[in-house]
Amino acid sequence: MEKRKIGIVGCGAIGTAIAKALIKDLSGSARLAAVYDTDIKKARRLAGALGKKNIVASSLAALIKASDFVVEAASAKVSAAIAKKAIEQKRDCMIMSVGGLLGNQSIVALAQKRGSALYIPSGAIGGIDCLKAHRLAGIKKVTLTTRKPAQALRNAPYVLQKKIPLENMREEREIFRGSAKKAISAFPQNINVAATLSLAGIGKEKTMVKIIACPDAHANIHEIEIESKAGRTFIRCENTPSADNPKTSYLAILSALATLKQIFMPVKIGT
Numbered sequence: 001m002e003k004r005k006i007g008i009v010g011c012g013a014i015g016t017a018i019a020k021a022l023i024k025d026l027s028g029s030a031r032l033a034a035v036y037d038t039d040i041k042k043a044r045r046l047a048g049a050l051g052k053k054n055i056v057a058s059s060l061a062a063l064i065k066a067s068d069f070v071v072e073a074a075s076a077k078v079s080a081a082i083a084k085k086a087i088e089q090k091r092d093c094m095i096m097s098v099g100g101l102l103g104n105q106s107i108v109a110l111a112q113k114r115g116s117a118l119y120i121p122s123g124a125i126g127g128i129d130c131l132k133a134h135r136l137a138g139i140k141k142v143t144l145t146t147r148k149p150a151q152a153l154r155n156a157p158y159v160l161q162k163k164i165p166l167e168n169m170r171e172e173r174e175i176f177r178g179s180a181k182k183a184i185s186a187f188p189q190n191i192n193v194a195a196t197l198s199l200a201g202i203g204k205e206k207t208m209v210k211i212i213a214c215p216d217a218h219a220n221i222h223e224i225e226i227e228s229k230a231g232r233t234f235i236r237c238e239n240t241p242s243a244d245n246p247k248t249s250y251l252a253i254l255s256a257l258a259t260l261k262q263i264f265m266p267v268k269i270g271t
């Protein structure tokens with residue numbers, strides 16, 4: 001079988017880890033064909049570290065042209081546009097900045113029309129397998145409770161607008177409760193998990209989100225509760241931050257790699 005030609009948009013923590021894994025673990029089924037970053041120095045640095053200086057693309061269009069599978073690891077501001085452009089050119093794509101897809105669900109219809117595959121990894125959470133199975137029985141509720149270090153929430157629009165004091169906290173405190181739709185505009189830096197749950201489950205209006213600020217936490221903790229006729233599922237993920245970008249969970253990087261492995265390997269385990 002011909003090797004898939006992979007193009008990576010965004011050469012930060014996730015893009016770099018994927019590029020390295022493609023060369024180290026997935027070289028039998030895929031080839032890193034192009035990398036692109038709006039910060040050209042980052043793309044050059046990554047390509048240089050891999051000994052593949054000629055793979056730096058000068059534009060998104062050039063990256064899409066050189067690839068048949070586009071990996072987005074850039075930003076929620078551009079993920080929908082990247083997916084659209086890739087799918088219009090009949091490329092498959094994997095999107096990490098899932099939040100950007102929520103308001104742009106026409107992309108799913110476009111992928112179906114063009115026959116392209118659109119992959120959305122579980123990212124920083126577990127339980128998407130259960131959620132998809134529960135969905136077939138009719139879901140009663142999906143609740144995400146996210147605990148974050150108070151410092152990491154300091155600049156969120158909701159915190160600034162409501163003037164929520166996060167300094168000198170002694171104990172954890174719930175600072176937000178509402179739909180995923182509201183959470184996404186209130187905490188745009190923390191939207192991927194709520195967005196992935198919404199897309200896989202009952203949508204952004206019905207998926208409920210609680211955000212708890214913790215004075216002592218060093219990691220993000222996500223608890224997911226799902227209820228349907230099939231029973232109740234409760235999952236808790238205590239995530240270690242990535243060494244390259246503390247805002248990104250190491251688990252999210254591994255989830256991207258595991259998704260690629262699942263795509264390229266003939267045996268697929270899990271829902």
Ligand SMILES: NC(=O)c1ccc[n+]([C@@H]2O[C@H](COP(=O)([O-])OP(=O)(O)OC[C@H]3O[C@@H](n4cnc5c(N)ncnc54)[C@H](O)[C@@H]3O)[C@@H](O)[C@H]2O)c1
Nearest residue numbers: 010012013014037038073074075096097123124192248252
């Ligand atoms: N699905 C999940 O659960 C999950 C978890 C963690 C992170 N993420 C998302 O994945 C994305 C990548 O995360 P990361 O930790 O690698 O971030 P990062 O900040 O380390 O890297 C992002 C890179 O993308 C580049 N970039 C930004 N806009 C771009 C554009 N328009 N075109 C090309 N490159 C662009 C930046 O210059 C940077 O090098 C982020 O949007 C993040 O929110 C998703």
